Amino acid sequence: VLQNYMGLVNACHPIQLLTGDPLRMAGNFMLDLFTQLSTGDRSKLKVISVLGPQSSAKSTLMNYLFGCGFVTSAGRCTKGLYASVLTNQEGDRLLVLDSEGLMSAEAGYADPVFDQQVTLMCMACSDLVIINYKDDLDRNLQGLLSVAMWALAQLKESVLQHKKPHIMFVLRDKNEQDPRVYTDALVKVKDGMMKAVEKNHFQLDQFLNISENPIFLMATAFSQSTNGSKIYSAKFSNEAFELRQKIFSLLSKPQVDDTGKEITMGLAQWYQHAGTVWQTLVRVGNGLLDYKALKQIQDRQAVQNHTTSVQREILSPQRFGGELTQMEQNFVAELASK
Numbered sequence: 001v002l003q004n005y006m007g008l009v010n011a012c013h014p015i016q017l018l019t020g021d022p023l024r025m026a027g028n029f030m031l032d033l034f035t036q037l038s039t040g041d042r043s044k045l046k047v048i049s050v051l052g053p054q055s056s057a058k059s060t061l062m063n064y065l066f067g068c069g070f071v072t073s074a075g076r077c078t079k080g081l082y083a084s085v086l087t088n089q090e091g092d093r094l095l096v097l098d099s100e101g102l103m104s105a106e107a108g109y110a111d112p113v114f115d116q117q118v119t120l121m122c123m124a125c126s127d128l129v130i131i132n133y134k135d136d137l138d139r140n141l142q143g144l145l146s147v148a149m150w151a152l153a154q155l156k157e158s159v160l161q162h163k164k165p166h167i168m169f170v171l172r173d174k175n176e177q178d179p180r181v182y183t184d185a186l187v188k189v190k191d192g193m194m195k196a197v198e199k200n201h202f203q204l205d206q207f208l209n210i211s212e213n214p215i216f217l218m219a220t221a222f223s224q225s226t227n228g229s230k231i232y233s234a235k236f237s238n239e240a241f242e243l244r245q246k247i248f249s250l251l252s253k254p255q256v257d258d259t260g261k262e263i264t265m266g267l268a269q270w271y272q273h274a275g276t277v278w279q280t281l282v283r284v285g286n287g288l289l290d291y292k293a294l295k296q297i298q299d300r301q302a303v304q305n306h307t308t309s310v311q312r313e314i315l316s317p318q319r320f321g322g323e324l325t326q327m328e329q330n331f332v333a334e335l336a337s338k
Helices: 002-010 028-038 058-066 113-125 139-154 179-198 234-251 267-288 294-314 326-337
Strands: 015-019 045-051 081-087 093-099 128-133 166-171 215-217 222-224 230-232
Touching: 002 015, 002 028, 015 028, 015 267, 028 267, 045 058, 045 113, 045 234, 045 267, 058 081, 058 093, 058 128, 058 234, 093 113, 093 267, 113 139, 113 267, 128 234, 139 179, 139 267, 166 179, 166 234, 179 215, 215 234, 230 234
Parallel strands: 045 093, 045 128, 128 166, 166 215
Antiparallel strands: 015 081, 081 093, 222 230
């Protein structure tokens, strides 16, 4: 069975990494598969992931750019996280991740924990994250990324801190517009992410690599042929070629750790890292990720700070007319920490 599955993977057949309800990693069989694929393989692994709303044609874009086999059809949306294992012209491995749509009514955007888990999973496990968006860079996206960066900073010392992925914003169905139109919106998105990490005394470039021009506009993918069938438009095809070149240019830059040493790993090691990341995100989910915007975090922290101040004032020794016993001091400290 393992050998047959290896044949499918080597033929670019997609494999599901996150499956079930609730989502979980695929398990030991997938680890065995990746271990076999890594045996004797000295190539460098590069990981590309795509994020974006439901029905924004993420799978279509990945298929066209890299020749993946992600299933695309009307009314069908990706569930969980799928991957295609490819080999580029230099012989290096390329792992392409296609994620479930974000901010979807079906997944329930009223509870944003899922969106944050998928976003952080991609950021923590990728060399490049493509944010595929059909709308403008709106407030929903700004809130999603700001909260994700705040959570990433909170988890800085955990297993999530591994690489600093490059970030690209691919805006779809923009047939005649200039990227400079989105300059102000991009500034707001970046400003929100910077404020989020600065709250934890970090800088944004400690977590992400964002170039000066991270926005790429793409025309509508399909046009009608003379017989009424859909075909890829020439403009989209040319832009996809340009985007692919830009992607591989970014991936050619090595990822290094704090000492300047290049970070490398094989498929099996990557899968183990991804599994640990997902377990961490599931564990901290409802306590850390249940926000839609940075302001909600700020408001909650303000309430906590005010509550702590009131508790300390009410339970201060001066109000009791003397020194508290050690037991009483411990009790006050415990209340103030909640």
